Amino acid sequence: MSGLSEVSELLRRASQDPVLRTALDRAIASYWKKRKAVMARYPYIVKLAEEVRKIKEWSIDHMDELVSRALESVERAGGRAYVAETADEARRIVGEIVGTGKVVTKAKSMTTEELKLREFLQERGNEVYETDLGEFLVQFLGPKPMHFISPSIHLTREKVAEFLREFMGVDVDKDDVEGMVALVRKFLRDKYFNAHVGISGANVFAVDSGATFLIENESNIRLSVSLPPKHVAVVGMEKLVPTMDDAWKVVEVISRYGGYKVTSYVNTIMGPARRSAADVGPDEYHVIFLDNGRREASRDEILKQTLYCLRCGACQYLCPVFGVVGGYWAGLKSAYSGGIGVMWEYVTGDKETASYHSFACLLCGRCIEACPMKINQPEVLREIRKRIMETF
Amino acid sequence: MGMDLKAVKSLLEDNARRTWNPLGIRESYCGQWAQGLNLPAKGENLLYTGCLYQMIPYIEMFSGMLKRLESLGPTVFRLAMGANKLFNSLGISTTSLLGITISRAERERYFSILRTIASALRRAGVEFAYMREEPYNGVLYHDLGMDEVFGRHVRRLADRIRETGAKRIITVDPHTTYMLRYLMGEFVEGFDAEVIHYMDLLLERGYEPSGKGPKSVAIHDPCYLARWNGLIDQPRELLSRAGVQVLEPEFSRKFTGCCGGPIESLLPSLASTIALKRLKELKETGSSDVVVMCPICLTNFSREARQVGVRVHDITEVIG
Numbered sequence: 143m144s145g146l147s148e149v150s151e152l153l154r155r156a157s158q159d160p161v162l163r164t165a166l167d168r169a170i171a172s173y174w175k176k177r178k179a180v181m182a183r184y185p186y187i188v189k190l191a192e193e194v195r196k197i198k199e200w201s202i203d204h205m206d207e208l209v210s211r212a213l214e215s216v217e218r219a220g221g222r223a224y225v226a227e228t229a230d231e232a233r234r235i236v237g238e239i240v241g242t243g244k245v246v247t248k249a250k251s252m253t254t255e256e257l258k259l260r261e262f263l264q265e266r267g268n269e270v271y272e273t274d275l276g277e278f279l280v281q282f283l284g285p286k287p288m289h290f291i292s293p294s295i296h297l298t299r300e301k302v303a304e305f306l307r308e309f310m311g312v313d314v315d316k317d318d319v320e321g322m323v324a325l326v327r328k329f330l331r332d333k334y335f336n337a338h339v340g341i342s343g344a345n346v347f348a349v350d351s352g353a354t355f356l357i358e359n360e361s362n363i364r365l366s367v368s369l370p371p372k373h374v375a376v377v378g379m380e381k382l383v384p385t386m387d388d389a390w391k392v393v394e395v396i397s398r399y400g401g402y403k404v405t406s407y408v409n410t411i412m413g414p415a416r417r418s419a420a421d422v423g424p425d426e427y428h429v430i431f432l433d434n435g436r437r438e439a440s441r442d443e444i445l446k447q448t449l450y451c452l453r454c455g456a457c458q459y460l461c462p463v464f465g466v467v468g469g470y471w472a473g474l475k476s477a478y479s480g481g482i483g484v485m486w487e488y489v490t491g492d493k494e495t496a497s498y499h500s501f502a503c504l505l506c507g508r509c510i511e512a513c514p515m516k517i518n519q520p521e522v523l524r525e526i527r528k529r530i531m532e533t534f
Numbered sequence: 535m536g537m538d539l540k541a542v543k544s545l546l547e548d549n550a551r552r553t554w555n556p557l558g559i560r561e562s563y564c565g566q567w568a569q570g571l572n573l574p575a576k577g578e579n580l581l582y583t584g585c586l587y588q589m590i591p592y593i594e595m596f597s598g599m600l601k602r603l604e605s606l607g608p609t610v611f612r613l614a615m616g617a618n619k620l621f622n623s624l625g626i627s628t629t630s631l632l633g634i635t636i637s638r639a640e641r642e643r644y645f646s647i648l649r650t651i652a653s654a655l656r657r658a659g660v661e662f663a664y665m666r667e668e669p670y671n672g673v674l675y676h677d678l679g680m681d682e683v684f685g686r687h688v689r690r691l692a693d694r695i696r697e698t699g700a701k702r703i704i705t706v707d708p709h710t711t712y713m714l715r716y717l718m719g720e721f722v723e724g725f726d727a728e729v730i731h732y733m734d735l736l737l738e739r740g741y742e743p744s745g746k747g748p749k750s751v752a753i754h755d756p757c758y759l760a761r762w763n764g765l766i767d768q769p770r771e772l773l774s775r776a777g778v779q780v781l782e783p784e785f786s787r788k789f790t791g792c793c794g795g796p797i798e799s800l801l802p803s804l805a806s807t808i809a810l811k812r813l814k815e816l817k818e819t820g821s822s823d824v825v826v827m828c829p830i831c832l833t834n835f836s837r838e839a840r841q842v843g844v845r846v847h848d849i850t851e852v853i854g
Contacts, residue, residue, distance in 0.1 A: 146538040150604060150801050157807040174784075462792045466807050498539070501800050504808075505677060506757035506792035527679030534540040 149498045156470035165298045173459040176401035187398045191514035194395045197388045198450045205440045208382040215352030219413030221427035233262045242267040244338040247366035250274035251343025253378045255477035273362035288469030290455035340367035344377040348389035356409040373424040379436045380449035399454040399514040439489040444525045448485040450515040457509035481519045497530035555670045564588045564668035567645035577663035580700035584671030584710030586829040587644040601802040650850040658739035671710040685721045692722040702728040708758035733768040745776035746854035748823040752781045752816040755790035756828035776853040781819035795834035809834045813842040
């Protein structure tokens, strides 16, 4: 819990942190350059984003129906499907699948961050590794993933080199980013082979096929979820769209607005491995559909916009407040960051803290321009302010 | 918890009840800018300022005080927000705000911006009335989610506007423009006056400004002007007619960067940091003269201008 003065102090300190600022400045300048290039090369993406907005609107309005069809699809393909109403329930289900004393590899996933799943599994005596480079750094350096697709946006390469030097006990050159990536990759390589369970989220889920889509650039996700004998996917209910065709559209929009001309890998997972020599993959495919406030939000005319969010991170890169405080906005206890993070925290987490953080929004609306779904964050955040103001 | 926000709310409600202004500023003060211009009180066209320009010196004072409080840490900040006594002892109570007379020099700049707009409109052949007791636009209440106070405020504003007999309202800042165009209808039944920004009106009348300031400026699109009201080409056209060269920053037009102003009343340090960053972007155009078209941008930037080494002008101070 925090009041307005605590929010003010947290954000004031963050805005005066020179390392944070350097890291954010570099990331934002790089994103803006990439975004302009992507928009120039693929101008049709704007129309595709409009189409995806319609797909999302329909899907959020039919969430219950999609969830029940998704359960059938997963089971039909030989997987196990679950509905978790709350974060506790989701953790309990994953806890039972994993057990104790196991090695777990994780794909980067904001939804599992929402559940604090890594910490939960560690407390139960499991060894858990984040395999996305940025998320791996956050696991050891904290304080939280600070951006949807660039979780270590708050860290400079200098900081990372310093950490790796100590962690790996080898010499690391701060300007050799490739070298640092290789070091972490080597460290994780045998974890994949020893892991009992691979855990992922989903970028989008195609209901007709029971397919989990995972977008990545480092090939770590493919290894994390296909080498261990069990794959658990935690899918927020807002990720469900009716068809494979819809899902591919979502994938393209996420990648482009995330600033990628090409996204290196797109994985589609449609059930456990079949019993043939040619098919590699886990023997068990578990899909957990997570509610945790989403169904309630889907019935709220203003809050439901939160669920259109594809988590591409464009709004975070281009928000003037995020540009100086990064993921401190929404609070360090929230998995989510920035104005959209406040909205997600309000929907899935601590409404009171989110309410205080809502007052840091400028209502300037650059996020709406940035967002492929044209989510009106100022409108939603103002509504959150209104709801807490009415209680005084 | 919630003490601080509750205190903010009750301070604003208190002032709203007494003066219809969040800082406790009188409406007679808001109308002073037009003294001696012989503007009528009734007419088809109404020039309504929303009092934002006039409030700048008071906003400056209030924000400076908040920043001092904020720098003392969260506990003091919360106590101060909660305790009217401490507020008083720091000389920032609303009654003492009212007691302070803003010096002629301090307010002159902002009054003169409004007079420049009025005389440009007259030269362009537009006749208009104004309200001698000019109400504040109410936007802060809406921004903070205080819809009840906002509703009450704008219903009274609508009545006051109706009394002038105006069919068309001429606005001078983006926040008032947005509020009248898009929020009034939601809170006031049957409010249907036409709303036109003075820049649109000047262009429509073929106004040719003379140009009286710097010959080359970095343009800062105010968020509410460019994104929320869609006025993007208008200031550029007026500047170019005045013979002023317009330099575009990296983030411009629909992607303009906010000045930080909207959060200055609650998070003043953060607002300053954002202003500084934006001013540096503007300075990278190569010009040290920044032009804005919004009183909130004007005040929030002016405070940080010296540190960045730029001068901040309202567009009226450049085009004349």
